[in-house]
Amino acid sequence: MSAHHLSPPGTVPTSPTTTTRPTSSHDEEFNIALLGAGGVGTIAALVLEKSGRARVTAILRASYGVVRERGWDVESVDHGERRGWRCFRVVQTIEDAVFPAPQPTPNIPTGAPTPMEAARERYDFIVICTKQLPDKYNLAEMITPLVTPGLTSIVLIQNGLFIHKPFIAAFPINVTMSAVSMIGSFTEAPNKIKHIGPDMLQIGPHYHPGVPDAVSLERTKAFVEIYGAGGAKECLFVDDMPKARWAKLLWNGTYNPICALLEVSVGAVQSSGAKEGLVMPIMRELQAVAKADGVALTDEDLEFMANRSPVTSRWRPSMLLDREQGRPMEFEVILGDPVRRGAELRVETPVMGTVYELLKLARWKVENPDEGGEQHIG
Amino acid sequence: MSAHHLSPPGTVPTSPTTTTRPTSSHDEEFNIALLGAGGVGTIAALVLEKSGRARVTAILRASYGVVRERGWDVESVDHGERRGWRCFRVVQTIEDAVFPAPQPTPNIPTGAPTPMEAARERYDFIVICTKQLPDKYNLAEMITPLVTPGLTSIVLIQNGLFIHKPFIAAFPINVTMSAVSMIGSFTEAPNKIKHIGPDMLQIGPHYHPGVPDAVSLERTKAFVEIYGAGGAKECLFVDDMPKARWAKLLWNGTYNPICALLEVSVGAVQSSGAKEGLVMPIMRELQAVAKADGVALTDEDLEFMANRSPVTSRWRPSMLLDREQGRPMEFEVILGDPVRRGAELRVETPVMGTVYELLKLARWKVENPDEGGEQHIG
Structure with a gap:
């Protein structure tokens, strides 16, 4: 998928699709939204779910129909062959990725005052694996509905030099980290991924004044740990991300x-x-x-x-x-x-x-x- | 034709072909050899012959057969439509372009001493309209058989900056001049030329110590005069050719x-x-x-x-x-x-x-x- 195909905020959402996998309540499991499930992103989704510590919501547009129906076929140098593989859920738009509020009790009489909204699930990480095309779309603006201020960390697995800047500007009290990736992986068909060069990442925080460095460090290390646990060939924490x-x-x-x-x-x-x-x-x-x-x-x-x-x-x-x-x-x-x-x-x-x-x-x-x-x- | 298809010196020559047009003995008519009869060169051959003061020997390689048989079909913004047009002669190699020595009297007995070679025709101008590809071939070396020291002038109707230098080095007592051409003309088929942008040239001498400036000037002006007389849209003499x-x-x-x-x-x-x-x-x-x-x-x-x-x-x-x-x-x-x-x-x-x-x-x-x-x- 390409991120510029994502619907802008305001589009009527279609029903989110949930796989049959039961939702785990393990307190170390993280909610992760993933944008850009092409060669890099689909492998990231697979790795994160394989860790056993992540529930990945993949936001697809072009490939939504086929992936919902058949899952992904992945041929991977790191993970072997997977046919019909599915992550926690796939959705078609960013709006669909927003976790729904718990349903109000059905026997509240019509006209009664709206009950207080119950706490809903939030995303711990937004992982962005799309191409970086700042002249085409504004990713930081697009993901706003998924970001809880002070909670959600942004993970950019993307090319480019100053890609973190618009995210720090848009989410000044959230952690932003990024990865440089050496993977060789590409889309052969909308739900078919060929992964031929091992997945090697360096991940590090982009420190900024809105978040204590210790928090940026802790969240980044947590993500590195999950990603490494999922069987990536190599996932290294680097402290000097600008240099990387x-x-x-x-x-x-x-x-x-x-x-x-x-x-x-x-x-x-x-x-x-x-x-x-x-x-x-x-x-x-x-x-x-x-x-x-x-x-x-x-x-x-x-x-x-x-x-x-x-x-x-x-x-x-x-x-x-x-x-x-x-x-x-x-x-x-x-x-x-x-x-x-x-x-x-x-x-x-x-x-x-x-x-x-x-x-x-x-x-x-x-x-x-x-x-x-x-x-x-x- | 492309000049890199020309045979190197030493190739066995085929018989030169002469058209039926009678050779004129007018003392102002010049012998001109022309290399590179593509879009630019064929129009140059046509212009020079139209002047009534030039006999053009066109050296062709790829298009030799078809041009010999059928002549050129030219559709020209300057000269109208010409079907089956022929210049003085077409030949296939540089060796073939060398004018033959007059035949010795047939009744000289075998074994008699070789008679003194009679004066043969020479080229007044060599006009080169090929592409300039110094990394592929050495034009100055290739045309050596056609150049009479001190007599033949070199005319380069070609792109590039220092294209005159190898010719001045190879023929240090000959005039070298060049033209910048603004023509729009191209080869549609081996003998078919489409000339859609008017033929506008600036021609000037490349002065050098081996030839008095007055001689460089006179020969260049003579060529400009012939070319202009042939109906080019514009043919200007410029004295500062390096600047042009x-x-x-x-x-x-x-x-x-x-x-x-x-x-x-x-x-x-x-x-x-x-x-x-x-x-x-x-x-x-x-x-x-x-x-x-x-x-x-x-x-x-x-x-x-x-x-x-x-x-x-x-x-x-x-x-x-x-x-x-x-x-x-x-x-x-x-x-x-x-x-x-x-x-x-x-x-x-x-x-x-x-x-x-x-x-x-x-x-x-x-x-x-x-x-x-x-x-x-x-």
């Missing part, structure tokens, strides 16, 4: 967009000389902006990320897959964020900026499909 | 590669915001390198070239057509030359350099077509 996000960007801001622009694999970028001509220059620009932003990326960090994949790799990164399939590419948070931060900090980023501008043109082309025309020579 | 080439590059080094990379029209680049985001920054880099190279491009020159085409233009420049059809793109002389010159002169060209590196990756992809592979998400 910058480091991930060394890969995501270079191979990902270059492969997308030229429609080639990671190995092709390395074999062709573009590693030296494009990847390394962009990495050095990222290093310079990060430094001005207070994050030290070493030359060894750059070398490691530049050579993480072998030259024989046929890996086709997510942005390339998105471009090939005419889907939106999430380059605003991957390249736009560091370019804008560079401009704020007066660090020049001309190579990265050029790739960013070219991707904007690619986006314009997708959004203006009637563009075409006669053939001339100029 | 830099100015043309403002268009050719911006819209041409950007359209090629994203496979969009000129109008799309303008409408999308890429004019401001990419075209203007590259133009300013070109302006800076030109300045260091002794050529003044004004801000008005930049504005004029940035806005030469209307935003509604569906123009698809030559580099885009080449990329779409898997043909080599001539970006080494269009972007490589100014990038390398910038490096020599210590002028930074990061935006242009990034586009150049991306085009190198595009070239690598065409040359390594087996590159592909599995689908992953990263």
Whole structure:
């Protein structure tokens, strides 16, 4: 699913669907809402439920019908083959994900004063695994009905640099944490997930003044514990999440967009000389902006990320897959964020900026499909 | 035809074909060899012959058979419709284009001493209209059999910045001139030319120490006169050819590669915001390198070239057509030359350099077509 397909608040909700699994009352079990059940999100749902400590409500739109009827078919390098797998419940809209209030006693006479609303269930975590497309929709605004101030923690398993900022702004007394994910997993059909590269996450808090650091730390560690208990290949707590996000960007801001622009694999970028001509220059620009932003990326960090994949790799990164399939590419948070931060900090980023501008043109082309025309020579 | 299909020197020549048109002995008629009879070259051949002062030998390879048999079908905005049009002669290789020595008298007895070779016809001009692909072949070396030192002038109707340099190096006592061409003309079929945008040239000499400037000037003006007499829409003599080439590059080094990379029209680049985001920054880099190279491009020159085409233009420049059809793109002389010159002169060209590196990756992809592979998400 893509998050931009979610209904805006105000849409008439359809009935939520509950699976036959009994609701557990174990006091360590958490209510988790999950947005974006594609390759990354469905595996996250599976891992969280496998932990035995989470009840996952997956919010689906495009795949709601088929998943409700048949569950997911998952072929996973970490979890084996699962046919017709279901999480706690699946719903079609964010409104449907809101837990209903307990029903008033049926024998209250008509016209009687409305009884006090009973305490309803709340979400402990909202896990967001959608693409980050801030130019298309505002995720922080969309999830508002699911967030209980001071209680619900936001977990962003997403690409990008400053993705936490709109959530901290929208929910200033809630914990926001994020993960950088190294998973290789994709949707083969609306309810069919192929998970071929092991699920390896680094999760850390985004400390901010509205929440005591100890609380951010405790909630983040709790989530890491659940996720790790569910059988992820690797789930590490990192305390310096900004640095982890910058480091991930060394890969995501270079191979990902270059492969997308030229429609080639990671190995092709390395074999062709573009590693030296494009990847390394962009990495050095990222290093310079990060430094001005207070994050030290070493030359060894750059070398490691530049050579993480072998030259024989046929890996086709997510942005390339998105471009090939005419889907939106999430380059605003991957390249736009560091370019804008560079401009704020007066660090020049001309190579990265050029790739960013070219991707904007690619986006314009997708959004203006009637563009075409006669053939001339100029 | 593409010049890289021409046979290298040493290939066994086939018999040259002569049309039925009688050879004129008018003392103002020039022998002209023409390489690259595609959209630009075929119109040049037509114009030169229409002048009544040129006998054009067109060197064809891919289209030799069909043009020899049926001539060209030309649909031209400047010259109307011509069916089965032929120039003085067409040949298949550079060797075939060499005028044969007069036959020795047949009754010389076998074993007699070889008679002194009689004077043979020479070429006054070699007109080169091929693509400029210095990484693929060496045009200056290839045309050597056609060039008489001190006599034959080289005319380059081609894109690029420093395209004259290898010819001056190879033929140090010959005149080299070049043209920037604004024609809209392309090959619809091997012998079918569609000429839709009027033929407008600026032609000027590349002065160099091996030839007196007055001779360079006189030969260039002679060529301009012939070309103008043949009914080109506009054929102007320009004395400052380096500046004209830099100015043309403002268009050719911006819209041409950007359209090629994203496979969009000129109008799309303008409408999308890429004019401001990419075209203007590259133009300013070109302006800076030109300045260091002794050529003044004004801000008005930049504005004029940035806005030469209307935003509604569906123009698809030559580099885009080449990329779409898997043909080599001539970006080494269009972007490589100014990038390398910038490096020599210590002028930074990061935006242009990034586009150049991306085009190198595009070239690598065409040359390594087996590159592909599995689908992953990263």
